[in-house]
Amino acid sequence: MDRESLIKKWLGDTLTEEEAKTFRTLDDAPLYKEIVEEARRFHGTSQVRVPTFEELEKNLYTSRKVPRNWIRIVSGIAAAFIISIGLYTLIDKFGTTTYRTDFAQIKGIMLPDDSSVRLNTLSQISYNGNRWDEERKLTLNGEAYFDVARGRRFDVSTLNGTVSVLGTEFNVLSRDSIFVVSCFEGLVGVNYGNKTVQLPAGSKLTLSAGGDATTSKIYVSEPYWLKGLSVFKNAPIVDVISELEMQYRIKVDYQSEKKLHFTGAFEHTHLENALRSITQPLNLIYVITDKNVVTIRDARNQ
Amino acid sequence: MIFFYLSVFNQRNQLLQKPLHQNICDKLRFSKLYEKYAQTLSNILLYKYGSLANPSDKVQEAFIKLWENCSKITPQAAKSYLYTTANNMMLNEVKHQKVVLKHQQIKPRDYTNESPEYIMRKNEFLQRFERALSELKEEERVAFLLSKAEGKTHKEVSETLGITKKVAEHRIYAALHKLKDALEELKQR
Numbered sequence: 001m002d003r004e005s006l007i008k009k010w011l012g013d014t015l016t017e018e019e020a021k022t023f024r025t026l027d028d029a030p031l032y033k034e035i036v037e038e039a040r041r042f043h044g045t046s047q048v049r050v051p052t053f054e055e056l057e058k059n060l061y062t063s064r065k066v067p068r069n070w071i072r073i074v075s076g077i078a079a080a081f082i083i084s085i086g087l088y089t090l091i092d093k094f095g096t097t098t099y100r101t102d103f104a105q106i107k108g109i110m111l112p113d114d115s116s117v118r119l120n121t122l123s124q125i126s127y128n129g130n131r132w133d134e135e136r137k138l139t140l141n142g143e144a145y146f147d148v149a150r151g152r153r154f155d156v157s158t159l160n161g162t163v164s165v166l167g168t169e170f171n172v173l174s175r176d177s178i179f180v181v182s183c184f185e186g187l188v189g190v191n192y193g194n195k196t197v198q199l200p201a202g203s204k205l206t207l208s209a210g211g212d213a214t215t216s217k218i219y220v221s222e223p224y225w226l227k228g229l230s231v232f233k234n235a236p237i238v239d240v241i242s243e244l245e246m247q248y249r250i251k252v253d254y255q256s257e258k259k260l261h262f263t264g265a266f267e268h269t270h271l272e273n274a275l276r277s278i279t280q281p282l283n284l285i286y287v288i289t290d291k292n293v294v295t296i297r298d299a300r301n302q
Numbered sequence: 303m304i305f306f307y308l309s310v311f312n313q314r315n316q317l318l319q320k321p322l323h324q325n326i327c328d329k330l331r332f333s334k335l336y337e338k339y340a341q342t343l344s345n346i347l348l349y350k351y352g353s354l355a356n357p358s359d360k361v362q363e364a365f366i367k368l369w370e371n372c373s374k375i376t377p378q379a380a381k382s383y384l385y386t387t388a389n390n391m392m393l394n395e396v397k398h399q400k401v402v403l404k405h406q407q408i409k410p411r412d413y414t415n416e417s418p419e420y421i422m423r424k425n426e427f428l429q430r431f432e433r434a435l436s437e438l439k440e441e442e443r444v445a446f447l448l449s450k451a452e453g454k455t456h457k458e459v460s461e462t463l464g465i466t467k468k469v470a471e472h473r474i475y476a477a478l479h480k481l482k483d484a485l486e487e488l489k490q491r
Contacts, residue, residue, distance in 0.1 A: 008475050011449070012456045028482060031489050035481050038431060039450035041405040044345025050358045053333045053340075059362070060369050 007032070095130030101142075103249035104268065106225070111138075114149035120225050121246055123175075143173040145223055160207060161192025170199075171223045179207035182218055224265060231265040240266075240278060241296070248274070255297035256284060326380055327372040335380055336365060342462065343388055345452065349444040351392050352402040352436070360395075364388035403435050427488050434484035438477055445470050446477035 003026070009015050010023050010032070023029055099119055101107050107119040112132040119125060123142020128135075136148075137155040147169050148154045156163040158174035163181055165188045173180040181190050182204040190197045190205055197213060199205050204218045224231040230243050237260040241252045247268050260282050266274035275286045279296060287295045326332050340361050347357035364387040368380060375383050405428045435443055448459045449470075460470040 004475065007478065008471055011474050011478060012471060028489070031482055031485060032478065034427070035431070035478065035485065036450050038405075038428060039447065040453075041428065041451075042403055042432075042435065042447055043406070043451045044348045044357075044447070045341055046406045047353050047404050048344055048348050048356075048358050050340040050344045050361055053336045056336060056340075056362055056365060057329075057333075059366055 011036075091130075095128045096126055097129050098124065098126035100124040104247055111136075113151060115154065116147045118145040118226055120144060120173075140172055140174060142175055143171070143225070145169070145171045145226055161190060164189040164191065181205045182223060184218075184222065225268070228268040229265045230268065232262050234261050234263050236260075237262055237282070244274060244278065250292045250294055253289075253293065253295045255295060258298070260284075325373050325375060326368070326377055331377070332369060332372070335368075335377075335384075339381060339384055340365065343384060346385075346444060346448070346462070347388060347392055348403070349447045349451075350389075350440055351396050353404060354402050355392055355396045357388075357392070360388045360391045363391060403432055405432055423488065427485065430485055430488065431481065434481050437484075438480055442473045442477040442480070445473035446481075449474050 006015075006019060006023055006026075009019060015023060026032075099107060099109050099117075101119050101121055101123050104121060106121065109117040109119060109125070111117060111127070112129050113136070115136070117125060117138075120143035123140070123144055125138050125140050125144060127138035135155075136152060137157065140156050140158050144156075146154075146156065146165075148165055154165045156165075156172050158172065158179065160174045160177070160179035163170070163172055165186065169183075169185040170188045171180075171182040171184070179192065181188060181199060183199045183201055185201050187201070188199040190199055192207055192213070193211060195213070197205055197215070199215070202218055203215055205213055205215050207213050230240075230247060232240055232243075237254070237256075237258075240262045241254055244250070244266065245252050248271050250271070262278060262282065264277060264281060266277040268274070271288075275288075275294065275296075278284075279286050283299050284296050285299045289295050326335060343364070344357045344361045347355070347360060351357065361384075364384045367387055368375065368384055371383075435447075438446070445459055445463065448454050448462060449456065454462070456467050456470050456474070459474070460467045463470065465473075
């Protein structure tokens, strides 16, 4: 066995009796022994002793619960926040009132203040009655006539734009992409896209599908539908027919090829009268084929 | 006093109820860790960097850090976390400071029957030993002192340092060899 592995074995305390004898014969054996024996004087614990855990604990206490507590506090706040938002929206939902009209139906609604709304056929408004005192705001889809009591700002928000006003009478029609605001008294502000238009009494704003707005004069004191009339000025016949279909809840089969334009009105209470009002000036005839189906065609074809 | 016992009892109870607790955010568990590793870690740092760099302070700071992050560290990872943290703190401070190790002074009763010449030689021997130790390679010194100052077996040394038994054996041997060379002159005939 070579010297190095002998010494290694001695260091690891794994010498056999035989090998131990050989080791003792080494010239340096006493020195090795002395080195290893005296090495015990360099034990770390005799030089530097760590304090007891109780000592350390004093330093731990200040920083102990801080990280945990923070998580708790933050999550507590977050939970309270989420719950209150949830409750708020829930209460808010409960406070929302919605009115809807069906085919050939007009509804009169009194708002929490003295303002009144007349809701035309197939329209819907909703507002939050609980918050009416803070904010006079309602959402409209369809057509409605507003008589607004004096007071703070009154907002009608629609998909096409927002109409704002202080005590006045005005009509808003917002159906699909059609957006018409008529002002009968006072001054109305119309907000659409990112533009604002001031609409004085006796004028009307029409927003076309292309997004262009035109203002025109109106000479009536109330919208026609309040009196049970639909009034048209140079309107395409298809628009007139769809209005007719909506008011009487019927299906119209229009068989003429002509692209006619209609100026005039039809009433909402008597179907035959209404049909006569439309067909006679345009030289058309109508046939009521079924209870809910009407055929309109050119008079000459007969 | 009664209150104190109660609280200890409760802590034990919690431990029993949650045997699968995955972190060390528990005073009792944490104090066990401290008792197990603090002194050993301080010793290793001392053998590596000497006493001037205050290994005990670094060990305590490392334990405070471990406590602050206790929820993120598993019991298995605690040992290496402590070692790395304390070692990094040490490195930041010492850079290339000279290693100072102090031997335990000879007490008169150690050699009651020895001659004054013998004691003089012994003192000289220990002073040289000290110097020779500080001139060893860091890893050799640590392995040697863990083995011969603390009396750990080669297996224990290798486990403490995370090296193989073979490497531990070699480092201890290399250290002994260098120490012998430095102390050759004082060899007793």
